[in-house]
Amino acid sequence: MSKVRVLVGTRKGAFVLTSDGKREKWEIAGPHFAGWEIFHVKGSKADPNRIYASQSSGWFGQIIQRSNDGGKTWETPGGESMPKPGEMPKASNKFVYDTTPGTGAPLTTHQWYDGTQHPWEFKRVWRLEPSLADPDAVYAGVEDAAVFKTTDGGRSWSEMPGLRGHGSGPKWQPGAGGMCLHTLILDPANPGRIYIAISAAGAFRTDDGGASWKPINQGLRSQYIPDQTAEVGHCVHHIAMHPSRPNTLYMQKHWDVMRTDDAGDSWREVSGNLPTDFGFVIDVHAHEPETIYVVPIKSDSEHMPLEGKLRVYRSRTGGDEWEPLTKGLPQKDCYVNVLREAMAVDSLDPCGVYFGTTGGQVYASNDAGDNWIAIAEHLPTVLSVEVQTLQ
Amino acid sequence: MSAPGAGGRKKVRVALPAHLRTLAKVDAGEVAVELTGPVTLRSVLEALEDRYPVLRGTIREYGTLQRRAFVRFFACQRDYSLDPPDILLPEQVASGAEPLLIVGAIAGG
Numbered sequence: 437m438s439k440v441r442v443l444v445g446t447r448k449g450a451f452v453l454t455s456d457g458k459r460e461k462w463e464i465a466g467p468h469f470a471g472w473e474i475f476h477v478k479g480s481k482a483d484p485n486r487i488y489a490s491q492s493s494g495w496f497g498q499i500i501q502r503s504n505d506g507g508k509t510w511e512t513p514g515g516e517s518m519p520k521p522g523e524m525p526k527a528s529n530k531f532v533y534d535t536t537p538g539t540g541a542p543l544t545t546h547q548w549y550d551g552t553q554h555p556w557e558f559k560r561v562w563r564l565e566p567s568l569a570d571p572d573a574v575y576a577g578v579e580d581a582a583v584f585k586t587t588d589g590g591r592s593w594s595e596m597p598g599l600r601g602h603g604s605g606p607k608w609q610p611g612a613g614g615m616c617l618h619t620l621i622l623d624p625a626n627p628g629r630i631y632i633a634i635s636a637a638g639a640f641r642t643d644d645g646g647a648s649w650k651p652i653n654q655g656l657r658s659q660y661i662p663d664q665t666a667e668v669g670h671c672v673h674h675i676a677m678h679p680s681r682p683n684t685l686y687m688q689k690h691w692d693v694m695r696t697d698d699a700g701d702s703w704r705e706v707s708g709n710l711p712t713d714f715g716f717v718i719d720v721h722a723h724e725p726e727t728i729y730v731v732p733i734k735s736d737s738e739h740m741p742l743e744g745k746l747r748v749y750r751s752r753t754g755g756d757e758w759e760p761l762t763k764g765l766p767q768k769d770c771y772v773n774v775l776r777e778a779m780a781v782d783s784l785d786p787c788g789v790y791f792g793t794t795g796g797q798v799y800a801s802n803d804a805g806d807n808w809i810a811i812a813e814h815l816p817t818v819l820s821v822e823v824q825t826l827q
Numbered sequence: 828m829s830a831p832g833a834g835g836r837k838k839v840r841v842a843l844p845a846h847l848r849t850l851a852k853v854d855a856g857e858v859a860v861e862l863t864g865p866v867t868l869r870s871v872l873e874a875l876e877d878r879y880p881v882l883r884g885t886i887r888e889y890g891t892l893q894r895r896a897f898v899r900f901f902a903c904q905r906d907y908s909l910d911p912p913d914i915l916l917p918e919q920v921a922s923g924a925e926p927l928l929i930v931g932a933i934a935g936g
Contacts, residue, residue, distance in 0.1 A: 495895065497895060499885070515879075531889075532890050
């Protein structure tokens with residue numbers, strides 16, 4: 437019997453929601469790391485019981501947590517209280533930009549909100565993306581924007597400085613949530629190819645495992661920057677890919693829903709008949725690469741659903757033509773937001789779709805979006821949702 | 828008891844905020860760390876981080892070893908937050924009579 441595990445990161449801890457393959461009755465475990473911000477929780481495809489969590493606090497900084505039993509118990513890899521005799525303690529919390537002459541990139545500046553230049557400062561890990569093949573290898577997307585990697589299960593982290601060293605950094609600027617690297621997608625067909633996205637710099641791609649990166653923002657148009665079609669500076673909110681079509685990406689930009697079919701070399705708008713094309717989340721059906729989901733949000737100054745109605749929009753045509761999905765979702769007096777990491781799909785048939793809100797609800801559909809139920813209703817603000825389908 | 832600057836092994840008490848106690852997996856409000864040499868902010872924090880490596884980076888920044896912005900240090904009713912790290916802590920701290928208090932600053936609501 438299949439089982440589904442939903443990993444929820446919130447402003448005040450992490451929660452693990454589980455159900456059988458019917459996805460009708462749910463159990464909630466948590467909070468783990470109560471009182472801490474959990475920006476992202478994600479399991480390894482190579483070993484589903486290996487889960488990583490990004491735990492952070494404005495007071496005490498960044499912690500990496502790891503579970504080896506599907507989220508029941510957790511440890512801080514490298515933070516063991518008593519290292520073995522003769523062993524140097526490592527520190528899973530250590531994220532320091534690589535500025536060494538041999539391997540690193542100079543710690544340059546990026547553009548601050550007022551247009552002045554500002555030094556790179558590490559704030560937190562927004563995304564943890566485990567390797568598709570090795571449960572000990574994980575990529576981390578961080579604020580201020582950079583990619584780090586561990587190959588020892590989170591005991592130590594090293595920056596992949598090629599991205600920050602691209603040279604366009606002085607034109608990158610923080611979005612309202614900070615200069616975060618939030619999207620990190622591994623190409624299942626090409627181990628050297630990784631896509632990332634930064635608010636507000638745009639999307640980038642590496643084809644050589646992270647040694648060098650190129651901006652992939654051609655076709656994006658952003659009204660809030662002086663050169664609306666600039667190479668960098670776009671506020672990309674999230675990108676999703678179907679693993680069977682790694683050259684096709686779907687993007688929810690600040691405004692505009694976009695699509696590329698050439699691995700980001702060119703994008704076209706597919707907002708079509710959406711009532712508003714501002715939003716944060718976007719995801720792809722597990723079995724239908726042309727079926728995509730967004731949650732339209734009123735505007736960049738009013739982060740709430742239009743007309744107080746929480747509606748997921750689905751396109752079965754890869755964009756342009758959209759239909760509202762409302763059954764089971766509040767259709768009046770609803771003013772929550774759905775943040776960029778807070779939507780995911782399972783791989784059962786029919787495909788399950790999940791999203792969390794700033795009001796602490798987690799909604800699930802076990803029929804590809806036709807009907808929804810709240811599987812958690814009173815959690816802290818949901819920052820991220822990930823799903824594991826277990827056999 | 829040893830004087831603050833004198834040699835010999837000393838057991839210093841450190842009071843941790845709740846989140847760091849959870850992280851370090853200690854139940855009591857205080858932990859005790861042993862150190863030799865002068866009892867300074869730096870030597871106490873180094874001993875604390877050696878004993879509980881998970882606390883590295885949570886009180887002092889990696890690299891710079893600067894106090895994190897929202898962390899404060901108090902001892903014997905005095906604020907040591909802005910003092911240089913090599914300042915000697917009071918004899919009462921060095922002797923274990925009083926703890927070094929590590930406190931999360933109240934910021935925001």
